[in-house]
Amino acid sequence: MPPAALTGITVVDAATLFAGPLAATILGDYGADVIKIEHPAKGDPSRGHGPSRDGVPLWWTMLGRNKHTVTLDLGRAEGAELAKRLLSDADVLIENFRPGTLERWGLGPDVLHELNPRLVIARVTAFGQSGPYAHRPGFGTLAEAMSGFAAITGQPDGPPTLPPFGLADGVSALVCAQAVLTALYHRDHGGDGRGQVVDLAIIEPMLTVLGMQAMAYDQLGLVQPRTGNRSVNNAPRNTYATRDGRWVAVSTSAQAVAERVMHLVGHPEVIAEPWFASGAGRAAHADLLDAHVAAWIADRDLAEVTEAFDQAQAAVAPIYDIADIFADPQYAALDSITTVEDPALGPVRMPNVLYRMSQTPGRIGWTGRPRGADNDAVYRDRLGLDPAELAALRESGVI
Known part of the structure; x- marks a missing residue:
């Protein structure tokens, strides 16, 4: 395989559901060495999210691809110390805890940057690190509601409509990955070699992708209504039924x-x-x-x-559903839905890496691994813990 674009970049993924972890997945697809931290008892919530086959969670199988999985209780003093050792030579930390949580555990940016000045810390929350709503718990659904998206989605005589999937999380994952790469570029090209904190509020990418609504309201007092499948900017633009029921x-x-x-x-x-x-x-x-x-x-x-x-x-x-996508020749030509071998499921089909690169293509090396599958490799080989230390940490529930 040709070299991956992000070879040599270490990402610690301490985020959950779904923007932060998906951003780490994207970085891992292009060669970053991603270490996924999960709580020892609870695991990542995506392991219990959505359908599974033979007990294997399908969301995690995709979201956990190209990641080394370790278990670690960051809220315990011993866990925080292990996290510091992991982060001491890492390039990126992605987290989505409620503001103040990392600081309460002794893992705030000031502490981490004293330990590792080159670390880029991406903090992904619903409302950002400051402001009157910063303390609130939040998910992508709230961003879809508060960004203006739901207000303009749906039929004119119907209710505001939420998307039936994690739209805000997906958009924010793309933005988070881009923000991390921007911070890494600044660190390594023209900056002072120091990492920085990325404060990503999920409400903001959604606000941006809605376009010029803010300007239309500011300049003209316009509030965009719900128009169903029509557009306020052009016509004809709609969905239409064919004779054969498509x-x-x-x-x-x-x-x-x-x-x-x-x-x-x-x-x-x-x-x-x-x-x-x-x-x-x-x-x-x-x-x-x-x-x-x-x-x-x-x-x-x-x-x-x-x-x-x-x-x-x-x-x-x-208008396609997923069965149509599987049968479409254009998707097949692009290998948009690719086949990956999973140890438990055998061959599985999943979305491929996001884009094709001529010199440093991305790849899916493996699917989501069992919880803690890489504990020994990471803690023993990277951090130098001996078998007795590992056994003690397992016994105490720290890992």
Whole structure:
């Protein structure tokens, strides 16, 4: 295998559910040496999250990939001391404890940076390290609610709608990984060689990906309403049912694409209307445009619809579930769902690494390992503990 981009970077993952651990997974996919800390008795919550097969938790099988797993009670004095030894030559710590928890355990940034000035400490919480809500427990669901996402999601006459998966955590994981890499770059290129603290509040990445809502409210007093599958910025943009009971999504963010769609569905006359010349004007006439597009699609099967749109160079996509994704040739060509060998499950299919790199590709070396599987290798080989010390730590419940 060619060298991995993050070879030589050691990441200690002390986070849970899901933004922090997923950020560590991403870093591990590209070569970082990730040490996952779990509580000796409780383990990582993802081991009990979602479905399992033959007692093997599927969430953990993916989330724990490329990680060395150790058990450690950070809240015990002996555990905190072991953590300091682990972090003394690490590059990154990712944690998501409630603000003040690390400090209470004697593991605050001031202590850790005195021990290891090069350490990058990524702190991932719902509301950040300061402010009136910092002390509150929080999950991605709260960020989806408070960021404005749920308020604009759903049908106009329906309730605010939360996503049926960890959207805020997933977005924040991507941001956390990027923030860690930014901090490492600063440390090693042009900085003073010192690590820094990354304070990531999950409410903020969600606020950012919602776009210019803040500016629209600031400058115009606009509050975006729920519009279902329509867009306030362009039309036609919706989901449409085909004759054979399938669904497709159509997008016309570009003016040229909107014109091609209306030619395709047999209503080129609307293109000459003055309002058609802008996305906002088309959005204001969404009822008319949707009626034309929906009627044309409803008279045709999915294959005919996608072929016609492709020939017209107009933007359409079938609405997929995971079974459709497994069968799709484009995903197959990209190896987006790849096969990995798991010791308990055998061959398993899971999302591949996030992106392809020509010189330093990422890889999945192994799936999530049993709790504490690497205790001996990490504590004995890295920290130099002898068998008697390890036995004593196990007996006392520290590891």
